[in-house]
Amino acid sequence: MALTLEHVSKRFGSLVAIKDLSLTFERGAIYSIIGPNGAGKSTVVNMVAGSYTVTSGVIRLDAHVVSSLAKHQIARLGISRTYQNLRLFDGMSVLENLEVCFFTDSLPGLFRRGGHRMTKVERLKRCHACLHDFNLADVAENLAGDLPYGRQKVLELARAFVTDAPVVLLDEPAAGLNHTETKEMARRIASLKRSDRAIILVEHDMDLVMSISDRVDVLNHGELLYSGSPDAVRRNEKVQEAYLGTAAELDIVRKLTEGRRTSGGIRAHAGVVRH
Ligand SMILES: Nc1ncnc2c1ncn2[C@@H]1O[C@H](COP(=O)(O)OP(=O)(O)O)[C@@H](O)[C@H]1O
Ligand SMILES: [Mg+2]
Incomplete structure (x- = not known):
């Protein structure tokens, strides 16, 4: 049971952003994708989540060919994501920002669990558990736009996990955070590791990457340069x-x-x- 990229390439006009990339992500682990700016990290996230189509190659989640599905269908399959730049609904409450994940097409969305549509009570229960888990209960009714930046990043993270998606893509969750907040983010992401979930992290902060990843995939100019344990990558x-x-x-x-x-x-x- 895995997410696989098989010989995936992505072109933007004459620019080859990703070239013949093959990777397998199993549940139960945290994977980091690193590489210099422009290496193609966000492009990978965008292709897996369906924001970008692949130019060639195939992306699969178990038996499903993800790369031929629309974004909302991919979300429904159980692939959720955060964005490099925050995409919260500033004028909605923190709780509403979580609730909406169960409905919208363009955001992390898994509307059915075990084949049945979740009831409102079930959804709310899940949202409140999430508020608690992410230490956001005290600001549940506050407008998301009024939160300090650090807590907005935590809310963005919470939104990726609230639907219990088996594949979660995190694009630079620590970007703009200070040292203490980054350490807290690392601890938080590590605690979200579960045997039925793959976490795929794009991140610049090497301390964070090296401290929580089971495998690190290094991209350079759209190609896989190296893949291995944090120690092996370091060396x-x-x-x-x-x-x-x-x-x-x-x-x-x-x-x-x-x-x-x-x-x-x-x-x-x-x-x-x-x-
Ligand atoms: N929507 C797009 N249109 C044109 N070029 C893009 C687009 N998205 C990314 N690129 C280009 O693809 C390359 C990889 O970008 P990106 O995946 O954002 O890199 P990273 O996240 O590793 O910094 C860059 O040269 C970038 O300019
Ligand atoms: Mg990026």
Whole structure:
């Protein structure tokens, strides 16, 4: 039982954003997709969730060919997501932002459970449990737009989980969060790991990625550069080199190279960039 990408490619005009990508995501694990800006991470999320069509290749969830379905059908199958930029309904309450996930076509939506349509009572019960789990009960009636940014990110996360989707895609859940909030987000996502759920995380914060992932897939220029455990990714020179070249990524390089000070090659590269 798995989500699979089989030789998936995506073109935007002449730009090849994803090239011949094959990956398997099993339930019961947290996967991270990392890579420099523009590597194609969000494009993968958008293709799996049906926001983008694939140019070639197939995406499957178990027996279903996801890549030939519309976005709302994919949501119904049990693939939910968050967005790189927040997409809350600012003028609705926190509770309403959760409730609406059970109805709308364009948002995480799983309307049926065990083949039957959930009743309003069941939906509300689930929403209140979710408010509690995500520490949002005290602001249930507040407008989502009035929450501080950190709690808006938590609400965005809660929305991806409220429908109990077996596949959850998280696009940069820690973007814009401070250090403490990021640590809290890491703890939260780790606690959401379940044997019947695959969590696929796109994230820039390497501490977060390395601390909670079972596998890390590294994209570079739309291609799979490396796939392995956090430790193996940390040790891989190809991965470190992919991140070199932009000052913004230096911190990531530093974190990747931490613990392997013996590698002269990597220090030499990082040194060049620093000058
Ligand atoms: N809707 C789109 N139209 C045109 N080009 C796009 C679109 N979405 C993404 N791209 C391009 O595809 C490449 C990968 O983008 P993206 O998946 O957003 O990268 P990442 O999330 O890894 O930073 C980039 O060159 C980006 O400009
Ligand atoms: Mg992105």
